[in-house]
Amino acid sequence: MGGRESTLVLLDEKGIRCDGRKVDEPRRIMIKAGGLKNADGSAYIEFGDNKILVGVYGPRDVHPKHMSNTDTGILRVRYHMEPFSVSERKNPAPSRREIEISKVIKEALLPAVMLEKFPRTAVDVFIEVLQADGGSRCAALSAASVALADAGIPMRDLVASCAAGKVADTIVLDVNNEEDQAGQADMPVGYMPQLKKITLLQLDGVLSPEEFKKCVETGVKGCEIVYELQKKALTDKYFQNRGDQ
Amino acid sequence: MGGRESTLVLLDEKGIRCDGRKVDEPRRIMIKAGGLKNADGSAYIEFGDNKILVGVYGPRDVHPKHMSNTDTGILRVRYHMEPFSVSERKNPAPSRREIEISKVIKEALLPAVMLEKFPRTAVDVFIEVLQADGGSRCAALSAASVALADAGIPMRDLVASCAAGKVADTIVLDVNNEEDQAGQADMPVGYMPQLKKITLLQLDGVLSPEEFKKCVETGVKGCEIVYELQKKALTDKYFQNRGDQ
Amino acid sequence: MGGRESTLVLLDEKGIRCDGRKVDEPRRIMIKAGGLKNADGSAYIEFGDNKILVGVYGPRDVHPKHMSNTDTGILRVRYHMEPFSVSERKNPAPSRREIEISKVIKEALLPAVMLEKFPRTAVDVFIEVLQADGGSRCAALSAASVALADAGIPMRDLVASCAAGKVADTIVLDVNNEEDQAGQADMPVGYMPQLKKITLLQLDGVLSPEEFKKCVETGVKGCEIVYELQKKALTDKYFQNRGDQ
Amino acid sequence: MTTTVIDDLRRSQILELLDQGKRIDGRALDEPRKLTVEVDAIPKANGSARVRLGDTEVICGVKIQPDRPFPDMGDKGIFICTAELLPLSHPSVETGPPNPDVIELARVVDRGIRESHMVDVSQLVIEKNKSVVGVFADIVVVDYDGNLFDACSYAATAALLTSKMPKWEMKDDVPTLVEGIELDLPTTTIPVSITMAKIGNHIVVDPNSDEWDSMDSRITITTDPDGNIVAMQKGGNDGFTIDEIIKCGDLSIKVGAQIRENLKQASKGS
Amino acid sequence: MTTTVIDDLRRSQILELLDQGKRIDGRALDEPRKLTVEVDAIPKANGSARVRLGDTEVICGVKIQPDRPFPDMGDKGIFICTAELLPLSHPSVETGPPNPDVIELARVVDRGIRESHMVDVSQLVIEKNKSVVGVFADIVVVDYDGNLFDACSYAATAALLTSKMPKWEMKDDVPTLVEGIELDLPTTTIPVSITMAKIGNHIVVDPNSDEWDSMDSRITITTDPDGNIVAMQKGGNDGFTIDEIIKCGDLSIKVGAQIRENLKQASKGS
């Protein structure tokens, strides 16, 4: 993206990161429940420079029928990036990366969604990445949880998500784009704070067993921060601004 | 295609166009009803250097069933160009241009075809461009009408089609390939002369409101010329050469 | 693959071919019945440097249903090459060549398989070319017959297969890769020795009528050699090593 | 694929109101819905706009990057406009390759802008015959309430009007970014598309989704600031009389002028 | 996917007639249908032919244009032959990617011409390893009445025999048309494919669609003017005896010679 120094200082002597944050400080996060007219539920998140819109439809009929399950509902998730969301224009065809992230997010949401209440139906979660930055899958997962709740889908807990990582030999919260490029490890974490369950976990990088432990714990702490913002977004819509619906 | 002068005179001082025609004169048009053995109806048109074959099947069953309509028949149109029909060999995969033209021709034919008489069935119109020249969608639409009539599909009117355009600041009938490349506007028109309805209308170019009006009227006049040839083609087949069937 | 002389002697004065074989001698052939746990039947063949694995499933239900036949079973064959099976890495998408060979092998097997005993069902033959050499379709067909027998599918006869060809103006058995590249004709033959029927026959090259006749006869002789090895493979599995099942 | 009783009832109600000179949402027949244009909605893109036309909402992001010229077009840059209906925009939208409706949408929006010569592609050449600048205006539909043609066209136009273009120079035969230089994308005019639906014998401007589902036919006409008509597309399952077409031409110039002012205002000072 | 009573009846009738030495359309067993060849049917193509074989009708257009050579084949031009069943040719044809039958058809027609070395690809080099001439013979089926193998092969052969080739020279590393020069496409021989069906114990030449649907197996054999066999493809759900194969070889040479004369005549003076 031009003009950036190659001698980027990832962590200075005062423990301040390249974007001015402390090691345990997430980027700016803004979550909004609702927003779309047609979708049954929706949410919008800005997480650092990520801008992600999520729409939920369902429970609704499944076509073709043989894809449905007589015992339970099914969850379908599509994570999709707009052509203009990244530095170099993205080819509109779904990439293998998007297909994998769709699956990982689906499996992160499944433990939270009470699909058994809606046999034979589907709940569709459509995630649209309008602008991508480091940690977009975490931002997407966090917004998807809010959109599902906004659609009135019964849930055991919200799934909150945030990454931790290793930068300049230090475990830090919420790795940004520059840190991811130049850093040593990136670990996205998805977590249900009430049920104390990790539902998304990936890692690229190199961590010793001690660092690994610290990284998981740091990620979970980030999730707890996000969780409060998710609850606030839903409260804002359903209790503060009731007339707005 | 080589050897052509770049200083093409589109309209000379006597009002004669680059191919020798007058401003309100269409190119050579030859329409023939029938010709294919297997198709339920067919037609062949030569319009300038366009050579287009149309085959119609139907009314026939629809597969898959859920595509059919219990209240009315459906019309399906495929406009398709052979690899050898254009200067540079065309890739066999259907282009976005072909898909759009298929849709535009379908919507131009729909007002003419009495589909309500054939609920649950489909009428298929297959248009094959063997050799393409300027105005191929108009030629295709004109031939498709004749092929539908040849198939015995009940119709409110034939749709006749011809383009008008602006060349050398003058509104002219039936823009040819050279005029389209070098000209100022091209407006394909489809028209039902009995019902006095325009069913196809597109425009690329720049026209003042007055030119716009004149262009529509010129196109409609061209459609009326084509209409006579369409009727003649059907008469030739069904009344002159009865034994030929 | 480098280092090979361009002045390859295809047939020396003693009638010995470039790989040391006589004109009527096939390459090393090893056939094994069974081997896969999940497949209903399977076989593995090494034929020269060909290494081919075949798995059979069926008779089993057909999806979608409308592909099935109420009068008889259907046979489906997929001939597929691994990306690493050829000199230059093969694109994983099925090539037109693979689709044609699948069809040719299917039609070579059909006369042998008693599909009429299994109406409404399908028998699937999956051929995987792990390493390709000259004559891979013959090797594949021979192994497929054994795999079908191993699956317990009732058969009228085994189809054995071997190529003949013309090299240095001489009709030879079992053309190898080098001979195919530099040779004058290659004719894969598939044959049912009990029923004396040729079920696969192709030719690339130039043959006089006399050479043509000799070539067919030579190929059939090769098939008879392969046939013995096919029977041995099945005997080895079902009678020698009974406990192994 | 079957017309429902609800569809029939809605059309009857819309027609009844139109016979009284009224529309189902209270607008005049020649009145477009409220247009809101937020430019620079996607800061990392070279230009962008989020447009609401009534309850239809679309986003256009423009990416500008070096590309190879088309054959025989070595002295011209590339302009390409795409459109996609995101599945969250309406329950009926399916993922997968674009259907003919969406292909037509993208091509009509592209053609309206292209035929107006809005983007001056002659200024988008890095080295003749070798490397040119490609301008990609990708539009996504986020919420659907009818008339995507106009909403998408306005979003693309606003995004292009506010696009900033980096500079590239050839270095070792490779187009290389020149740091620190950003110019406005060269544009020459502001085309405006107006879509009109024919319902019974009435022509209405900017049909909402209820009107869209009830219409007999439609026409989209794009005009330029000089009052010229630069592109047109008839659609739908019925036809127009010549007089209706002429009337639509006049309407498109009149209503287009209002929309053009709106787009100009929104793009100012970005 | 089920054999109908009609299918069974037709096969019975065809077999009964064959047992009396007769065919359903009155031909002798070794008699092909009437062949009509109209060359130059598509004047804008570099070569073309419209062929009727009985009621089977196909069109081949040849396009000749510069192309990149295949790797390791820098001293040879490119020859590619494709085939497509147009949906208007028969009610059962579906649009979409080609099915295995059509892929086999195209490959067998291509192979017959390629293995005869009809097109002299060594003369199709513009600059070795850089640019060669590509010859594309695209065949479309317009009306179907069985035996596409031969109809398509004859159309491609006649189109190639009458193709005119422009001339290109390298200029600034780009193949550039030399105006005013057009030569015959360099061809060396005339291959002829003959397709035979086995129905019961009978071998018939050039099966029509009724025979095609009733046959046990088929074989297509391509021969050259010297009486050599240059390509072959067995198909269908049953087999042949060795004697039947030898007989088919002889038939293909004999009948092929008649067809070759026909193709030569049609291509003359074009």
Next chain:
Amino acid sequence: MTTTVIDDLRRSQILELLDQGKRIDGRALDEPRKLTVEVDAIPKANGSARVRLGDTEVICGVKIQPDRPFPDMGDKGIFICTAELLPLSHPSVETGPPNPDVIELARVVDRGIRESHMVDVSQLVIEKNKSVVGVFADIVVVDYDGNLFDACSYAATAALLTSKMPKWEMKDDVPTLVEGIELDLPTTTIPVSITMAKIGNHIVVDPNSDEWDSMDSRITITTDPDGNIVAMQKGGNDGFTIDEIIKCGDLSIKVGAQIRENLKQASKGS
């Protein structure tokens, strides 16, 4: 798509045994199945391995050939790992484009090897920015009995460890094979992936297909010889507690060390 009574019964049985500390096939909870590695199974490939992990069987073939570098990566060669479930490996496998499960499989195996920096891509440059060496490790599944992640990873690792690399030099701007030279593919480490399933409250290593179908969730952790964790992927429809994750990390290091010895032995002297 419906859980059958059989599925429920199997899960009950597996859970009951696990509560007694036993597995359905008699293994200890932290015990992988028997691993058999046959290297050089495909002699014509540059490297290959056939791996059995219990009754799961996979084959990896490595092809090494010149390629163009990725943009902005002109000083690095290319490493790509793919995976495919062959239809003969299990009755439920369908042919056609890969489904999300297979895409995840390939990406997780690729990532484990890539993030360990096993293949030293900096040594795979023929000419900077112009031509590099591409290493393609293509894995096919031949028999399925659960835990493809590990079986595929071991096959790729063993194939890479034993791969021989030809040498190319630029000649006339084209990468040209230098005859007679073959070196070992430059590798720096041996990553080992360990997949663990959570069934009820139990964690088991290397789940077989019965366990795979009965599990609540799974995690694949790749470690290097220094005892570091280099890649990880959680999957399945439930979650893990923090303690379970930490335990899985420890298990992956311990069991991974055994497997690494196994892979080293198998690759020796090839």
